Amino acid sequence: MKLVLAHQDELQRRLATLRETPISPENDPWDPYATVGLADKPLLTSIEVTVTNLCNLRCEHCAVGDVLTDTEQRAFPLDDLMARLDEVDTLVTFSVTGGEPAASQRLVDEVTRPLLQYAKARGLRTQVNTNLTLPLERYESFIDLVDVLHVSYNYPEPAEFARIAYAYSDRVPKDPTALLRRMERNIRELSAAGRFVSAETILTRATLPRIEEIHARIAELGCRRHEIHPLYPSDFAARMSVPALEEYADGVRRLLATRNPEVWILFGTFPFFACSPDPTHRQLLAHVLAQPNTTVRNDPDGRNRLNVSSLTGDVLVADFASLGPVGNIGREGFQAIWERWLASQTAARIHCHCPAARCLGPNIIVAETYFPGVDWHAREAAMGAGRGLVRPT
Numbered sequence: 001m002k003l004v005l006a007h008q009d010e011l012q013r014r015l016a017t018l019r020e021t022p023i024s025p026e027n028d029p030w031d032p033y034a035t036v037g038l039a040d041k042p043l044l045t046s047i048e049v050t051v052t053n054l055c056n057l058r059c060e061h062c063a064v065g066d067v068l069t070d071t072e073q074r075a076f077p078l079d080d081l082m083a084r085l086d087e088v089d090t091l092v093t094f095s096v097t098g099g100e101p102a103a104s105q106r107l108v109d110e111v112t113r114p115l116l117q118y119a120k121a122r123g124l125r126t127q128v129n130t131n132l133t134l135p136l137e138r139y140e141s142f143i144d145l146v147d148v149l150h151v152s153y154n155y156p157e158p159a160e161f162a163r164i165a166y167a168y169s170d171r172v173p174k175d176p177t178a179l180l181r182r183m184e185r186n187i188r189e190l191s192a193a194g195r196f197v198s199a200e201t202i203l204t205r206a207t208l209p210r211i212e213e214i215h216a217r218i219a220e221l222g223c224r225r226h227e228i229h230p231l232y233p234s235d236f237a238a239r240m241s242v243p244a245l246e247e248y249a250d251g252v253r254r255l256l257a258t259r260n261p262e263v264w265i266l267f268g269t270f271p272f273f274a275c276s277p278d279p280t281h282r283q284l285l286a287h288v289l290a291q292p293n294t295t296v297r298n299d300p301d302g303r304n305r306l307n308v309s310s311l312t313g314d315v316l317v318a319d320f321a322s323l324g325p326v327g328n329i330g331r332e333g334f335q336a337i338w339e340r341w342l343a344s345q346t347a348a349r350i351h352c353h354c355p356a357a358r359c360l361g362p363n364i365i366v367a368e369t370y371f372p373g374v375d376w377h378a379r380e381a382a383m384g385a386g387r388g389l390v391r392p393t
């Protein structure tokens with residue numbers, strides 16, 4: 001790959017700096033903007049591994065719900081996956097997702113922990129996406145290898161956990177809030193021990209009216225970061241009604257008006273853009289960017305990251321099952337799959353770039369849900385980005 005700013009040594013030095021700098025609102029190594037300009041094409045700096053399709057919950061907003069199973073076959077050798085990862089010398093971050101990556105102690109011992117050990121041996125920044133509802137010892141057995149523990153949290157009160165978490169379960173336990181209590185105990189203990197717990201809330205018609213209460217609970221539990229994402233209408237989540245952008249914007253304003261300033265708020269796949277023809281959208285983005293301890297992350301999916309199933313070797317652009325695989329590492333390496341994806345019509349459609357706004361374009365599902373038919377390449381940012389640089393129009 002031809003480098004724009006740097007030759008290979010300089011590139012590796014810049015990537016090493018990204019890996020080594022502490023994670024903060026100023027240094028989010030998952031944001032694809034962190035490596036913009038280092039090469040003439042987007043670099044593959046992040047791999048997310050789906051370690052299982054087993055999960056003890058069946059949440060209503062689950063974007064991989066249709067592929068969850070009760071038993072599973074592991075058809076792809078872990079050594080072959082690691083050999084493919086070895087070939088990617090541009091990696092900075094590494095994520096583990098599911099299902100629930102701690103669904104069983106055996107899964108932890110045979111897959112989750114070995115992969116995290118591999119990633120840490122390479123000096124990568126690591127994240128585990130978990131519901132954190134299982135016994136604490138299971139998480140403690142790999143927590144030293146984790147930089148960010150990413151937890152779903154959408155519950156203003158216990159009854160909402162019972163409704164959301166078992167929405168597609170065959171069986172609801174006698175005490176349907178017991179796992180919420182354990183999750184909250186786990187969050188408290190891990191946070192008190194200095195672990196970086198990042199709680200994610202999906203903005204739905206159920207969470208939006210009570211986002212302030214949800215944020216207050218997350219802060220009180222000791223989470224260091226609160227991630228806010230739109231509903232991704234994939235799998236189970238596709239059966240939910242998607243909030244209008246105005247409802248979303250109202251929830252964001254209420255959250256920012258009452259938020260705990262100690263908690264970093266990260267907006268992922270934020271559906272309000274600097275190029276929006278609607279001035280209220282640009283004003284909301286400017287308002288968000290002007291808040292301390294608040295960031296808007298460019299979407300990693302397909303911009304610096306691929307997802308791979310450790311069960312099959314299938315590679316996806318995102319872990320959302322409905323998008324379908326773009327390759328398989330049994331047949332070819334990540335880099336070949338990455339370059340084919342970048343050359344695809346889908347990538348071309350949504351991969352715009354406005355340097356003034358530090359924006360790399362919309363998430364694919366956000367674009368299809370909220371902006372069907374928009375020609376992103378015909379648009380241009382009408383405002384700048386970054387605290388101190390914002391120029392709302």
Ligand code: SF4
Pocket residue numbers: 273274275276352353354357359360361362376377379380381
């Ligand atoms: S990069 Fe794309 S989405 Fe972002 S402001 Fe520019 S045209 Fe809009």
